[in-house]
Amino acid sequence: MTLKSGKGFDAKHGAKTQDAEGRLKFHFQSFVSFSMALRLIMALWKARALSPEEKARIVEEESKAKNLQMSDEDSMDKNLHVDDETEGKNIQSEETDLSTGDDDLTMSIAYSSVLSIPTDFFMELFSGNELDRRVMERAGCLNYSCSPWESEKTDVYQRQLYYKIDKWISRYKAEVTSTQQKSRLPDKNGWLIEEVLTFHGVPLGDYFNLHHRYQVEDVSSRTTGCNVQVYFRVQWSKYIKHQKRITKNITSNLQEQLLIMFSALEKEYLSEQ
Known part of the structure; x- marks a missing residue:
C-alpha cells in the first residue's frame, strides 16, 4: 500500500x-x-x-488506559484460578498454541466434532455458491456476499465477505466484513481456513477483531465423514472495562452459529443423496 x-x-x-x-x-x-x-x-x-x-x-x-490495564492484570493474576473455574462452566475455553507460540496464534476452541459429510462437501461452505449463501443466511448472516477466491501465493487463496447480522444474534444493526484465506493442510487430506472479522455498527466495534480458524480433514478412507475443529480469538486493540463480558457474549454467539451452520450443512448433504 x-x-x-x-x-x-x-x-x-x-x-x-x-x-x-x-x-x-x-x-x-x-x-x-x-x-x-x-x-x-x-x-x-x-x-x-x-x-x-x-x-x-x-x-x-x-496512556491512562494502558496504566489501568496493567493494574487490572495484576489484580486478575491473583484471582485467575477462581475466574477459570467460573467461566469453564459456561464456555469451552481450551487454550491451544497452534504452532509457533506467537500471541496471535493462541486461540480457544469453539467447536470440535466429526460431521457425517465428506471433506469436499464441507468445503462447499466456502465455495461462494448458492449452498454457501443458504447455509450462512440460516446462521444469521443476511445479505451475504463474497468475492471470488484469488491466489495470494503458492497454494494459498483469499477472498472477502460481507453480511448483516440478524437481530436474533445482536439487537444492533451490525454489519461484518471479513477476509478469509484457505490452504491445504501439510498432509493434503484436509483444509485450513483462517478468517479475520471486523464489526461495524456495534458499540466498541472499533476496538476488536474476531479471528477464526477452521481445520477440516478426512477421518478415514472407509467412512464418510470429516473431523472439524474451529478455533477463535478476540483481538483487542484497546483495553476496555467490560472486555471479559463482551468476549463471553461473542463466544456464546459464535458457538450457537457454528452449531446451526454445520447442522444445516449436514441436512443439505442428506437432501442430495
Missing part, C-alpha cells in the same frame, strides 16, 4: 520503503499479522481529520 506524499509519517517506522517522491510504502504480507495491518490502516484513516489537540487527547487517554 502506497500513501500519498507527506501522509502517514506518524507511522513511518512501520513503512517498508520510501520512494523518490517521499511516499511511504507499507507491505502487509503475513496473514497472522493482518489485524496489525488493519489497525494501522484504520488509525491512519481516523487520524486524517483530527486536530493536534484531539490527537494529543487520544494519546493521553491511551
